[in-house]
Amino acid sequence: MSSKRIEGFKKSYIDAKPSISVHRAVAFTASHRNTEGEAVIVRRAKAFQAVCESLPVTIFDGELIVGSAGEFLKTGVICPEYSWKWVEEEMDSFASRDQDPYRLDEAAKAILREKIFPYWRGKSLEENFLARIHPETAKILIDTGIIDNDSKWRNAVGEITADYQDIIFRKGFGGLKREALEQLQSLEPVSAEALEKLDFYNAAVLVCEGIIILARRYADKAAELARTEPDASRKQELLEIARICRKVPEHPPESFHEAVQTVWFTQLGSILSENSLALNLGRFDQYMYPYYAGGLKAGAVTPAAAQELIEALWIKLSEWVWAISSNTAKFFAGYNSFQNLTVGGRTRDGRDATNELSYMCLQATENVKTHQPGLSVRIHPDSPEEFLLAVCRLIRAGTGFPAVHNDRVGSEMLLAEGLSPEDARDWNNCGCVVPHFRKVGKWTSAVNINLAAALEYALNRGESRLTGKAMGLPEVPAAEFKSYEEVKAAFFRQLAYLIKHSVIGSVTAQRIHAEMVPRPYLSLLVDGCMEQGKDLSRGGAKYNLGPVLTGIGVADSANSLAAIRKLVFEDGKYTLEQMNKALDADWEGCGELRQAVLACPKYGNDDDYADSIAVEISDFYYREVRSYKDYFGSSFTSAFMGISNYIPAGSVIGATPDGRKAKTPLTEGVSPHAGTDLTSPTAAMRSVAKINHDVHSGGTLMNIKLAPELLQSERSLKNLAALIRAYFALGAFHVQFNVISAATLRKAQEQPEEYRDLLVRVAGYSTQFVNLSREAQNAIIERTTYETL
Amino acid sequence: MPSSKERPMKPCSGTIFQIQRWSIHDGEGVRSTVFLKGCPLRCKWCANPESWNGNPEVLFFQEKCTGCNRCVPVCGEGAIDPGETAGRFSRERCSCCARCCEVCPTGARKRIGAKVTVEDVLQVIRRDAVFYRESGGGVTFSGGEPFAQPEFLRQLAAACRRLGIDTAVETSGYFDWEQVKDIFGLLDGVFVDIKHMDDERHRQMTGVGNRGILENIARISLLHPNTIVRVPLIEEVNAHEQNIRAMGEFLKNHTRVKGVEFLPYHDFGEAKYRAVGAQGQAFTTPDGAKIAAMKEIIAAYGIDIVDFK
Known part of the structure; x- marks a missing residue:
């Protein structure tokens, strides 16, 4: 309280x-x-x-x-220096839009129209980016949902951790x-x-x-x-x-x-x-501890007074809302500003770092239930069981917080990026699930890449199934593929094409940022810039790491390839032509084939048939992404994390061979697709842990939805703690839980006024359920709930 | 505990109908529960009537059947009547080839149960070993009646022991003691049911008398320090003072059980009864006050009440 x-x-x-x-x-x-x-x-x-x-x-x-x-x-x-056109176009509908509405009074609108926009015309980051982006890249990059980096040219970068x-x-x-x-x-x-x-x-x-x-x-x-x-x-x-x-x-x-x-x-x-997004608070419990311990000793602060100050800060962090376009709001739904704050973990010399403030931060989130800060915990084998149980109690409270991270895998990811062992142990979380460090300059969410688009172009002659436009590389008609290997090769070819254009989008943006929008204030907060007299946007940080390219739809792609492999090339029950027709028809009139694909092995059930394909895709993705270097010569970084990006990414993709209907959401991070992981949470976790998390140093994300009934007793909390420890022992990086019954969520849809403080996990973050669009709400309700097990 | 006699392990198979991973209410920690098929009892409240028959079988969920008749031509035994959807399935003729299940578009036909080897089962239960280890969990053998397949159970339990996986069993207590007693040496925990203390009433409600069961409970509990009695608590059957007192007397005077767990009856639906071609019967769940009172009676005998919720 x-x-x-x-x-x-x-x-x-x-x-x-x-x-x-x-x-x-x-x-x-x-x-x-x-x-x-x-x-x-x-x-x-x-x-x-x-x-x-x-x-x-x-x-x-x-x-x-x-x-x-x-x-x-x-x-x-x-x-306006980043972008203003969307404000001009959308400000009259700010108050009425579906996702993340804002108030803006008429006097303010007049000021914007008369004094602000005219000055920035032709001078904004957005206009410069659009003028300079390679036309072939622009075709798939600009407001398509195929590859998307609009947060890097309509907005500032953010993505730093103040030191x-x-x-x-x-x-x-x-x-x-x-x-x-x-x-x-x-x-x-x-x-x-x-x-x-x-x-x-x-x-x-x-x-x-x-x-x-x-x-x-x-x-x-x-x-x-x-x-x-x-x-x-x-x-x-x-x-x-x-x-x-x-x-x-x-x-x-x-x-x-x-x-x-x-x-x-x-x-x-x-x-x-x-x-900007992801202005991270870093390891709050660590840098605040000397003031807390010293204050207690001197009698200058009490635990209650400190708790109140922490909660006051939590509310401050939630007060400012990120003003973004309606398009961006689809990707980053819920006024989320991704100010991540990390507690627990290890010290720079490798000891357990959990202290009283680690617990007080958990308590603060449980008390105030604000969507900021994004609370993350680092758990390692020597984390006190008491701490992990406190984490489980907060999970049970249903706020969707904290994001639980595997301490050691976070360090491994940063070691692989070239950090010193001490610095790699001192990591904090950035944005949603990106392992980060306060002396690092890195675009931690540079581009979202739609993996399901690569699959669509492979099967549909390089064209979008919904618009008929040529978007990918040209391909032969699917009926001409002679083997599963040929289908897979086409998918990888298309994926490599999307990755290449994502790289072009990133280095172009990096170059323009360095020219146009240096960051004099933030450069003071990141070590290296002051010493070198060099701006963060020009590579001034102690460590400059490559931008993160986030893959969306691993599960969808793996399940689709598994269905094609099994039904077309192994069982020979259907042809690729039949499959393609069913996809064009969005499964209308193809109930039998749809039943057959739905019955095929699905990623998330600890079945190697589908899981091994997911691993193959993610490994390919890593190698391909890693093969490119950014504007400063650092290798690009792979990730499978989610913002709410899996919803808009799905909205531009036709039906997929896994049985998914056109325009419906894809899958966040490395999670199994909603409603397909029917075996058990342990099976889902094992499937996810088969992915080689340690190489995806841009982070991997796994959501599990649990019914609250499963977590009522102390005994069941211990089982949840064991579930987390076992999952981490398997080498996975992150897990986050939504503990809200589907019935409660449906009630919240009907009576939003009654549920204004109901926090849910969207993907890499939590936000108020009532602040999400209907579409996003439904996607959350549909996620598998393990309540009948 | 009896030492397990070293028996030659011939490859052995048995019939199961499910392996439930992340089973968290059947013993300590995170467990996998292996459901063995076949049971000598016919408890009228049984939640898993598909566990009765010791062989694989085809369940028919009549309410899901649309009468599309795709199943008719694939049935080699002529077990499906193309006319009515109601009562169209002759179980006596069914050879359980399950071809009808493969073509059924609505899931109205579902094959339940499979003959599997010990290794088949191990392949599944081994997968969650890391979860057992972190949680202090393991494997629970349930059913059906696991002791109805004694050699299969013995080999499963022995294999788990070799793998360092904790084992528990859920049994009705209805078995030939001499035939299975060595298996208890391979098990880390035992859950055994007491359904009713009155022999005649027991026979009415489960199809068998309780004398052998109670004797077996006494024997198990004297051998096995980790024996827990489970009582399905049903308003119309056993949730009354006289019965529960008799149980307390028995447990106090003749056994050394570690505790008693009450499992209030839940109605899991008629559909499964109809699907196996049986008649279901509805019972009532005792209310909270009643359950508390029953717990108090047992506790008064100095016996611990446990639960795995």
Whole structure:
């Protein structure tokens, strides 16, 4: 149970409707008007500072942790420098759209139309990307759902983990500013490198000043409120807030409260700088622990006070909403901003790292039930059983959190990417399920690749079954394939083609990002940039790792190939021509064939017939992806993770030979397809664990839905813990559970008002069920529920 | 416990009707339950009437039959009447070739049971070894009546022991003690049912008397420290004080069971009864207060109440 204060916040949070604030866009744009001709990184740093100087400063009633991206309790921010056309086209339907609606008042719309859009015309990232992308790539990349990287040209990248341990808590932004000034003293503009460094350090000084200015404005606001505050204890709190905001994030924090406020200001700066996804909180229990333990010892903090501050931060993280196009919202449904926070795991020298804060973070999520932060745990063989049981209890609470990760596999993935052993042990989760480290620069979700499209083109002469357009490589008619091997070869050929164009889309985007949208603020939070005087977008991080290409539909492809192999080439009961006709007809009038394909072996039942194909596909995918190098010379990285991408990816694909109907969802991550893993959770886990998780260092994702009835007793919680440990012993990376009965979900569809806080797991994250589109809701209900076993 | 005599292990097969992985209510931890087919009892509340017949058989779910008649020509025995859908299936003639099941588009015809070797079963149960290990689980042999296939059960249990997999059995207690007693040395846990304490009532409701069963329970429990008695609790049959007291007396004075688990009756539906060509009978689940009262009676005899929910 939360404190009364947090319960109050929670209520007003749930009641608030997401609204778009234009202040950030106005200030950012006005600054750009005044800096034409200056270095782009300096322009962006000046614009950031301008935002910090002019953003409305709002302290909501009773708040302990302060700072907001705008004037609303749930604020969405517009960043026209990345893309603005979708805002212009869609803003009149923001309030009414199905997935992730926002409020935007008419006055704000007028400002956008008159002051913002005209300036950015021709200057946005989106327009530049579209002008420069290779036309053949564009045909399958731009708003097709076949290969998709729109979050890398309509939006900023995000996907960093702020380094509190070695940078922010040690130096503060005041310290960072001094470092930049020192560098500037010894630099002369005598070489290309020095010119770039000069710009970088000049920009660094500006963004440090910006975030410090913003904090001081909050200090002033708190002091002003304190003057008129009638309640003596609140007055005291406001004075304390004012004191803290004058100190941090300029100086290193010294108390737990100061440290939490530092984290939030740092995070707020990241949000204001680029409004992006996956601004990760990293290993919160580790870097906060010294402040907690020290505070307890000194009597400066109590467990209850610390718990309240953690929960206040959880609500802050949920307040800002990611403003995105309706297309992007299909992929990233539920206002999710993927601010991942990791607890548990091992220390840099390999000991168990679980501490009191690890438990308190679990408790905070159970108490406030907000969809942020994305809570992840790292479990290793020596994780205390007590901790794993606490994790299982939170799973039982049905929030969909936490994402449970295999600690050792996460380290193995990063070791393979070239991290030092100590750094590889110190990993945290990024976004949904990507193993990450705070000194890494990497696009952790660069492109989504639709594997079912490769299968469709292989069987349908390179054409889309739904539109008839030539999309893939040309192929012979399916009837001419003489063997299963030929079908498989065609599938791999098409998949390789999609991967190649995904690479083109990525390196093109990387190049334009480096030119157009350097990241002066975020570069300060990632080790290496300051030392080298080099922006994150230009390869300034200590480790620069290759972008992640995410495959969608492993299960669908494997099941389809298994059905073709069995029915056409082994049993000889049907021909590929018959199969193709049935797919064209979306199975209408082909009930018998559909029954036959549904009865074929399916991935997720511990049946090697289908599972071995899934392994073959994933291994091929890895080799192919890995064979390309990115803009900085790093090898691309494979992943099978999910956003809610499996729903839109399915909507552009016709019927598939596994019995799936046209336009219905594919499958998330490495999970079995919904409703086909009928054997047991252990069988599903064994199937999934056959995939070589350790090589897919962009992460692998597995969802299992359990009925709550299965987890009522302590004994059943222990069995769940054992299930997780066994799954990890098999070498798998991640599992997450949805523990909500189908009956409850159907009720929530009927009476959304009653279920506003019902969190469900979508794929790599959890969000409020009522915030999902009907289509996404139905997809979740359909996932296999092991309640009858 | 009797030491298991080293018997020569000839390849042995038996008939099973299911292997249920991730079985979590039949003993400790995560288990796989192997259901052996064939039972000498005919309990009127049985949830698995397809377990009675010791041979593979074809179940016919009449309500799913659309009368498409695809099954008629494939049946070599003329066991299917092309006319009516009701009562169209002559079980006496059926050879269980299951060709009708393969062509049935709606699943109205379903073959249940298969003759399998010990190795066949091991191939499935070995798959979850890592889950048994992490959870302290293992394999449970259930049925039907597992002791009705003693050599098959013996070899299965011995093989599990070799593989280091924990074993348990669920039995009606209705078997020839001398023929099977060595098997208990190969088992880590025993669940044995007491359905009723009155011999005559037992015979009425299950088709057999209870004297041999109670004797066997006493013998098992004196040999095996991990014997748990299970009681299917049914309002009309056994959920009354006199019966439960008699049970407490018996368990206290003649056995050393580790505990008693009550399993309140649940109606799993008529359909399966009709599908095997039998008559089902509806019973009532005792309410919570009644179940609590029954538990108290047993506890008063100093016997532990256990459950695996």
